[in-house]
Amino acid sequence: MRFFNALTEWKEARYQKKLADMQAQNKCPDCRGNGYSPLMVHEFSYTNLYDCHGCNGSGLFADWARANPHL
Known part of the structure; x- marks a missing residue:
């Protein structure tokens, strides 16, 4: 059980560092x-580009933070 707790803590710390x-x-x-x-869509098809759902296509952290207030 301690292994899973350590793994979860490591993953959360890594995510917070990324943020x-x-x-x-x-x-x-x-x-x-x-x-x-x-x-x-499929491994043999082309790659489609779509606006980011997190920042609505702006690429800015402020817009992402506004769209994700719970984080």
């Missing part, structure tokens, strides 16, 4: 500031 890094760079953590998220 802090993205906030310092003013980039959306979901799309890494690109404003879109690539979506592979």
Whole structure:
């Protein structure tokens, strides 16, 4: 049980570090500031680009934080 707790704590600390890094760079953590998220429909088809659902396509951390107030 301690192993799973340690793993969960490590994963949460890693996620919090990612959020802090993205906030310092003013980039959306979901799309890494690109404003879109690539979506592979099928492995043999082309990649479609869609606006990021986290920041609504702006790529900014402030817009992501406004859309995700619970985090």
